[in-house]
Amino acid sequence: xxxxxxDRCERIRQLARLAGRSDARVPGGHVAFxxxxxxxxxxGGLGRGQLHELxxxxxxxxxxxxxxxxxxxxxxxxxxxxxxxxxxxxxxQLFGPGLxxxxxxxxxxxxxxxxxxxxVLRAGxxxxxxxxxxxxxxxxxxxxxxxxxxxTRRFQLATEASGVTALLLRMEAEPSASAAATRxxxxxxxxxxxxxxAPGRPAFELELLKHRGGGRxxxxxxxxxxxxxxxxxxxxxxxxxxxxxxxxxxLADVLPIRKAG
Amino acid sequence: xxxxxxxxxxxLTAACPQAREQxxxxxxxxxxxxxxxxxxxxxxxxxxxxxxxxxRLSDMALRWSPIVQPDPPDGLLIDISGCTHLFGGEDxxxxxxxxxxxRHLSVxxxxxxxxxxxxxxxxxxxxxxxxxxxxxCLPVAALGLPPEAETALRRAGLKLVGDLADRPTAPLSAxxxxxxxxxxxxxxxxxDHRLSPRRPLPALQFARRxxxxxxxxxxxxxxxxxxxxxxxxxxxxxxxxxxSFAISLCRSDGEMRELALETGQPTRDPALLQRLLRERVEAxxxxxxxxxxxxxxxxxxxxxxxxxxxxxxxxxxxxxxxxLSALIDRLSVRHGxxxxxxxxxxxxxxxxxxxxxxxALDDGQxxxxxxxxxxxxPLRPICLLDPPEPIEVLAEVPDAPPRRFRxxxxxxxxxxxxxxxxxxxxxWQKASEGRPTRDYYRVEDEAGRRFWLFRRGLHERxxxxxxxxxxxxxx
Numbered sequence: 001x002x003x004x005x006x007d008r009c010e011r012i013r014q015l016a017r018l019a020g021r022s023d024a025r026v027p028g029g030h031v032a033f034x035x036x037x038x039x040x041x042x043x044g045g046l047g048r049g050q051l052h053e054l055x056x057x058x059x060x061x062x063x064x065x066x067x068x069x070x071x072x073x074x075x076x077x078x079x080x081x082x083x084x085x086x087x088x089x090x091x092x093q094l095f096g097p098g099l100x101x102x103x104x105x106x107x108x109x110x111x112x113x114x115x116x117x118x119x120v121l122r123a124g125x126x127x128x129x130x131x132x133x134x135x136x137x138x139x140x141x142x143x144x145x146x147x148x149x150x151x152t153r154r155f156q157l158a159t160e161a162s163g164v165t166a167l168l169l170r171m172e173a174e175p176s177a178s179a180a181a182t183r184x185x186x187x188x189x190x191x192x193x194x195x196x197x198a199p200g201r202p203a204f205e206l207e208l209l210k211h212r213g214g215g216r217x218x219x220x221x222x223x224x225x226x227x228x229x230x231x232x233x234x235x236x237x238x239x240x241x242x243x244x245x246x247x248x249x250x251l252a253d254v255l256p257i258r259k260a261g
Numbered sequence: 262x263x264x265x266x267x268x269x270x271x272x273l274t275a276a277c278p279q280a281r282e283q284x285x286x287x288x289x290x291x292x293x294x295x296x297x298x299x300x301x302x303x304x305x306x307x308x309x310x311x312x313x314x315x316x317r318l319s320d321m322a323l324r325w326s327p328i329v330q331p332d333p334p335d336g337l338l339i340d341i342s343g344c345t346h347l348f349g350g351e352d353x354x355x356x357x358x359x360x361x362x363x364r365h366l367s368v369x370x371x372x373x374x375x376x377x378x379x380x381x382x383x384x385x386x387x388x389x390x391x392x393x394x395x396x397x398c399l400p401v402a403a404l405g406l407p408p409e410a411e412t413a414l415r416r417a418g419l420k421l422v423g424d425l426a427d428r429p430t431a432p433l434s435a436x437x438x439x440x441x442x443x444x445x446x447x448x449x450x451x452x453d454h455r456l457s458p459r460r461p462l463p464a465l466q467f468a469r470r471x472x473x474x475x476x477x478x479x480x481x482x483x484x485x486x487x488x489x490x491x492x493x494x495x496x497x498x499x500x501x502x503x504x505s506f507a508i509s510l511c512r513s514d515g516e517m518r519e520l521a522l523e524t525g526q527p528t529r530d531p532a533l534l535q536r537l538l539r540e541r542v543e544a545x546x547x548x549x550x551x552x553x554x555x556x557x558x559x560x561x562x563x564x565x566x567x568x569x570x571x572x573x574x575x576x577x578x579x580x581x582x583x584x585l586s587a588l589i590d591r592l593s594v595r596h597g598x599x600x601x602x603x604x605x606x607x608x609x610x611x612x613x614x615x616x617x618x619x620x621a622l623d624d625g626q627x628x629x630x631x632x633x634x635x636x637x638x639p640l641r642p643i644c645l646l647d648p649p650e651p652i653e654v655l656a657e658v659p660d661a662p663p664r665r666f667r668x669x670x671x672x673x674x675x676x677x678x679x680x681x682x683x684x685x686x687x688x689w690q691k692a693s694e695g696r697p698t699r700d701y702y703r704v705e706d707e708a709g710r711r712f713w714l715f716r717r718g719l720h721e722r723x724x725x726x727x728x729x730x731x732x733x734x735x736x
Binding site: 058060061062063064068070071079081091092093094095096097098099100101102105106107109110111112113114115119123126127130131132133187188191193194196197198199200201202203205223225226 | 582583584585587588592596600601602603605606615618629630631632633638639640641642643647669677678679703704705711733734735736
């Protein structure tokens with residue numbers, strides 16, 4: 001074929017891709033939450049190689065949103081790079097044993113503690129261009145000046161090219177225009193009590209605020225570390241699931257009375 | 262004129278040339294000196310500052326050779342073997358050194374075949390045809406012996422090194438001590454005397470000297486690239502790659518600027534080094550100040566590791582993980598190596614010590630994280646408050662979980678709680694030594710937030726009124 005024609009064909013294909021981007025076609029496939037309703041609303045799950053925005057629904061519950069991001073990292077898999085401001089790390093430091101208690105192996109995590117929001121955004125753009133990264137968590141507090149449609153669009157283009165999934169974690173922030181594929185509000189809710197009225201597994205109220213070409217919704221989920229998936233909080237309470245059965249260990253190890261406390 | 266207190270007496274320790282002409286010498290009392298020369302300017306000696314200056318000068322001397330040993334109180338020993346061609350010969354190197362150091366200091370230098378000879382000849386200048394004869398003409402004081410041994414030598418009629426040189430060593434060491442014999446052997450080149458360089462020697466070093474100082478940053482970077490290319494060729498022949506690189510930019514006025522680069526994986530790719538170097542220069546908090554220009558650039562490969570040569574991959578796809586380590590290198594160079602970190606587990610029950618955060622570039626075995634107990638909800642919070650923040654708590658004594666607590670001005674009513682999980686100080690540390698027992702509780706408030714609280718001290722056993730703290734937040 002004539003080289004010029006070849007170029008033109010490529011250009012047309014490129015334009016077609018750009019035009020067709022608003023269709024819910026996700027190049028990297030979906031990662032299911034494990035919760036049927038959420039997955040149905042998302043058309044299969046969270047899109048890999050896309051930008052997702054997670055908001056802490058209340059200002060005094062940053063740990064809930066951080067935990068939810070860590071759980072998504074675990075589900076998405078691969079190396080995780082978590083970028084945050086030094087201010088945030090001084091205030092609430094990410095705790096290795098806590099990550100491991102959620103099921104995310106801290107050995108797979110790189111932590112970038114950067115001086116300010118601009119540095120986080122710049123480093124974020126670098127991380128999203130690296131195809132070896134699985135998930136990049138970009139944690140920003142309040143509403144940084146340079147985080148707008150342009151910055152998020154740049155992120156979104158970088159994730160589509162490299163296949164890295166980006167989680168934009170927003171604390172104490174108000175949603176504004178962005179190019180993210182989905183936008184969520186995360187709030188911790190009362191867990192299902194264990195025996196002795198002990199706090200149970202992490203439980204969240206998850207609100208889908210925006211989904212490109214999809215619906216909205218609000219669900220209550222519970223995170224189960226053993227199966228590394230979410231399940232419905234109310235349904236789990238009805239069915240009385242207390243512990244999930246591990247595949248590699250005898251049941252008797254798991255079922256007896258809790259020793260903690 | 263400098264004065265210091267020695268053995269409870271004030272003595273002069275140093276005198277300037279003018280003062281020496283007036284007959285003053287170190288060892289006199291200040292009263293004597295003032296009586297001879299009224300209006301004398303006397304200052305307190307500051308040996309610590311002298312040492313600091315000497316160390317700074319020894320860093321500056323890296324310009325001439327990587328092997329520099331400070332020779333307190335007032336000397337520098339520089340091993341210039343193999344370095345002279347860069348400056349066009351020994352004399353040119355010496356001229357360069359005296360010109361640079363001589364701006365603010367008086368300098369004497371000697372080039373000799375052994376460090377001891379150079380040390381002695383620089384302090385006791387003698388004129389002789391050859392180095393060997395010059396050493397023989399040195400006074401015995403040049404041996405640098407303690408005063409008693411020196412006096413003993415003089416009393417024995419041995420005034421010059423030459424008098425001692427031909428005598429057998431055994432009687433000398435029997436009479437004047439082993440030290441005298443060793444000093445003599447070293448001076449005469451019979452015993453080995455090695456310099457211990459102040460800085461570890463780099464595995465490889467390349468330098469380039471310019472006829473005219475260059476000041477433009479781009480030309481400087483270009484010159485470094487050239488040196489990196491040379492280094493890469495040598496590394497390839499040796500099947501090695503560099504892990505850390507040091508670039509010293511020597512200014513024509515003697516100041517030196519050092520840039521360090523580190524990579525997570527051994528490398529010898531000049532293109533990668535060029536990129537990292539540019540990032541490093543861009544990230545400098547104070548920009549590269551060329552002053553009157555740089556006239557010497559050194560490129561040192563400080564640490565090397567084996568790196569087999571690889572055949573160029575025909576399918577341009579890089580190896581898995583290579584892009585990641587390049588990313589970590591780039592972020593570490595751009596934002597600072599301390600800012601890109603990894604978390605390593607530490608075997609400790611004290612929560613804030615159970616994790617160690619290290620720069621991602623550091624070596625270190627990635628130890629496996631202990632697995633959480635199966636079937637349990639998370640027992641450790643995802644976010645830790647360090648240091649723990651004090652809270653006001655309503656709880657039954659002695660060890661019931663909290664009913665409600667107030668943190669940062671907000672009141673929380675506890676609906677679910679579990680505890681205590683008792684974490685005591687290690688047995689070799691007593692609670693009375695400021696490490697009281699902590700009782701941890703996992704609590705959940707009515708809004709569904711989960712916290713990690715602890716009571717510091719056991720009720721009435723370790724503390725009258727134990728205080729409460731919040732240490733973390735669960736997801």
